[in-house]
Amino acid sequence: MSAPRLADRDPRIEADELVNSLVPPPRFDDVRFDTYVPNPDEPSQAAAVTACAAFAKRVGGDSGGGWLGSLFGRKSVPEGKLGLYLDGGFGVGKTHLLASIWHAVPGPKAYGTFVELTNLAGVLGFGEAVRRLSEHRLLAIDEFELDDPGDTTLVSRMIKELTGAGVFVAATSNTLPDKLGEGRFAAQDFLREIQAMSARFDVVRVDGPDYRHRGLPDAPEPMTDDELAASAAATPGSTLDDFDALCARLARIHPSRYGRLVDGVAAVHLRGVRPASDQSVALRLVALGDRLYDRDVPVAVSGRPLSELFTDEMLRGGYRKKYLRAVSRLVALSRRQSG
Structure with a gap:
């Protein structure tokens, strides 16, 4: 049986819950x-x-x-x-x-x-x-x-x-x-x-x-698609998504609900990762990466390494700092899954 997909989730949060949920993410509880x-x-x-x-x-x-x-x-x-x-x-x-x-x-x-x-x-x-x-x-x-x-x-x-x-x-x-x-x-x-x-x-x-990368290696090499599927199957609570399909799904969910989207997920597996196709996709990936990092959810990929998620042109533009932060956080999470 294949792992469930994030793209199939439909996170919801009511107005009163929005106010009550304004607390630090789990990573920062202590x-x-x-x-x-x-x-x-x-x-x-x-x-x-x-x-x-x-x-x-x-x-x-x-x-x-x-x-x-x-x-x-x-x-x-x-x-x-x-x-x-x-x-x-x-x-x-x-x-x-x-x-x-x-x-x-x-x-x-x-x-x-x-x-x-x-x-x-x-x-x-x-x-x-x-x-x-x-x-x-x-x-x-x-x-x-x-x-x-x-x-x-x-x-x-x-x-x-x-x-x-x-x-x-x-x-x-x-x-x-x-x-x-x-x-x-x-x-x-x-x-x-x-x-x-x-x-x-x-x-x-x-x-x-950046303390996350002091003396640590670059992003792990991507897995093959078969290795990725095996990793998802071997890790209870994992999800497995095609990268493009997940990007399309994120476009239909407000970024404030991305945290709810990944709540309870043990590890995220992304198949066929490639550089973001445009700025809108890239910024949604930044928001998703932040919520994964908040919850300390490991990430594994096939395709391109997470360090290549944003194009050189994007890294030279006005959102450069956001993209570098996202790479920093996602690479740290990918080391966890590969380790």
Whole structure:
């Protein structure tokens, strides 16, 4: 009997569940500030731990003032910037630090990826999404990016509303806040919105090499189709998909549901992997790779290696950092399955 296919799954998530599911992914359940190991050659990493811990203390320490007032229907807004923005390359532990902030802060609090946040606004409506999130002490946003003008306007408004209501916001990104959208759309047309949003954050830089690849080999060689099918059959809970068919299926599922798509999967097997055919396909593969990495799901492939998933032209374009992060994460997952 052949392994089931991801392409046959139909993940669903209701509106209330969207809000309740805004927590760190399973991979980051147990991370804390003291489990982050700074690279001794990169002093910015130790400094980032200190800055994040101080931010978490500030968020948690507000309970004696403004949050007491919320019991009587009014929450005062703390002074100073309410945002912390972790900027740096991929694989330096920014998500570890973001999740550590979330774990260190008392609730109510929410944690989601940028795409989950924009989808929440789409499902609930902007006003209702802001109303619900305004009840939180902290909103943590992972993979913060602006890929189109609509997102720029929406997120700028949302952060203005939330920080105005006294909600602290922590975010991670591979791009400085005043450079968001650069190289992807006419960012200069939205400069005022971008600058207004970035002014709400203190920026903390996290430098260093990608920890996932320190001293490790390149991507494993792809399996043959027969080897791939045998691996899927030998691993309970695995899925086996033709790469092109899965790409077509992803186009019909909102990226916010990709996590639900791979929940409970022990290993993903992709037959006939080749470079993404266009930018839309590539960005959906980035989102899928992120959700696989969040859940620590091993990946095995036939066809081309995962390091060749994106073309040279894509790697030179505006989404370069996203694609490099995806390669980093997927190659790490493919080593797990091959090992």
